[in-house]
Amino acid sequence: VPAVEKQRWTLNDFDIGKPLGRGKFGHVYLAREKRSNHIVALKVLFKSQIKQSQVEHQIGREVEIQSHLRHPNILRLYGYFYDQKRVYLILEYASKGELYKELQKCNYFSERCTATYVASLARALIYCHGKHVIHRDIKPENLLIGAQGELKIADFGWAVHTYNRRRTMCGTLDYLPPEMVESVEHDASVDIWSLGVLCYEFLYGVPPFDAKENSDTYRRIVQVDLKFPTKPSVSSAAKNLISQMLVKDSSQRIPLHKLLEHTWIVQNADPSG
Numbered sequence: 001v002p003a004v005e006k007q008r009w010t011l012n013d014f015d016i017g018k019p020l021g022r023g024k025f026g027h028v029y030l031a032r033e034k035r036s037n038h039i040v041a042l043k044v045l046f047k048s049q050i051k052q053s054q055v056e057h058q059i060g061r062e063v064e065i066q067s068h069l070r071h072p073n074i075l076r077l078y079g080y081f082y083d084q085k086r087v088y089l090i091l092e093y094a095s096k097g098e099l100y101k102e103l104q105k106c107n108y109f110s111e112r113c114t115a116t117y118v119a120s121l122a123r124a125l126i127y128c129h130g131k132h133v134i135h136r137d138i139k140p141e142n143l144l145i146g147a148q149g150e151l152k153i154a155d156f157g158w159a160v161h162t163y164n165r166r167r168t169m170c171g172t173l174d175y176l177p178p179e180m181v182e183s184v185e186h187d188a189s190v191d192i193w194s195l196g197v198l199c200y201e202f203l204y205g206v207p208p209f210d211a212k213e214n215s216d217t218y219r220r221i222v223q224v225d226l227k228f229p230t231k232p233s234v235s236s237a238a239k240n241l242i243s244q245m246l247v248k249d250s251s252q253r254i255p256l257h258k259l260l261e262h263t264w265i266v267q268n269a270d271p272s273g
């Protein structure tokens with residue numbers, strides 16, 4: 001489905017298939033665009049559930065930003081349309097589904113699989129930062145798997161891809177870096193922190209600052225209370241990289257391009273991504 005911005009899509013242009021998942025803001029269905037037979041994911045947002053005023057320009061801006069983002073590890077947003085009750089997003093379909101379900105199923109990933117995922121996300125983030133877009137929500141819930149097993153970053157919720165991205169605290173704290181938890185200014189290096197949290201969770205099956213209460217997670221994050229369990233056993237090279245990402249001072253975090261040269265990534269990541 002080429003992003004034909006001028007195209008006025010309607011529901012009649014699509015055959016609707018099985019539900020793919022229930023997002024916070026609505027349902028996602030497998031769908032086929034009738035003329036091209038192209039398979040897409042159609043996300044239905046209920047206007048009643050998202051503030052009327054915000055939604056039009058919010059989604060318009062989202063589509064505008066996303067239409068300039070073309071990267072194999074970023075899920076495409078082809079376009080949108082709406083009727084009086086709902087807004088529909090036409091999304092790329094990731095045929096191997098949701099990453100977090102994969103993580104739940106196998107508890108944790110191998111070092112090679114993790115390094116390959118982390119490298120592909122680093123490349124996607126380098127691409128986004130180059131376009132002055134930061135803070136793609138890179139927690140497992142927002143990652144999908146494409147037909148070749150490659151990761152796709154997909155934003156499921158309010159997506160304001162600018163420097164003043166608002167983050168409602170209703171989402172998990174786990175992925176927030178200290179500067180956001182202490183809600184001070186933040187920059188692209190927040191994504192390096194989140195990628196470090198993700199790398200840890202891929203290898204151990206739990207996020208690094210996991211705790212029963214939010215207040216404990218908060219404290220562990222601001223103190224960077226980073227501990228590596230003995231099980232599963234993880235290479236010291238992997239721990240070394242994670243320790244260079246989960247650094248309180250955002251200016252001291254390993255830059256993304258340096259991450260791609262780290263021995264653990266070089267020795268473990270599958271170059272195809």
Ligand SMILES: COc1ccc(C(=O)Nc2ccccc2)cc1NC(=O)CCSc1ncnc(N)c1Br
Nearest residue numbers: 020021028041075077093094097154155156157159
């Ligand atoms: C680029 O991906 C997005 C971009 C934007 C938004 C979004 O809601 N924006 C938004 C929502 C409200 C107001 C303003 C913007 C959402 C997504 N993505 C998603 O919601 C993922 C749907 S689940 C899925 N998708 C494909 N293949 C599968 N196998 C599955 Br399961």
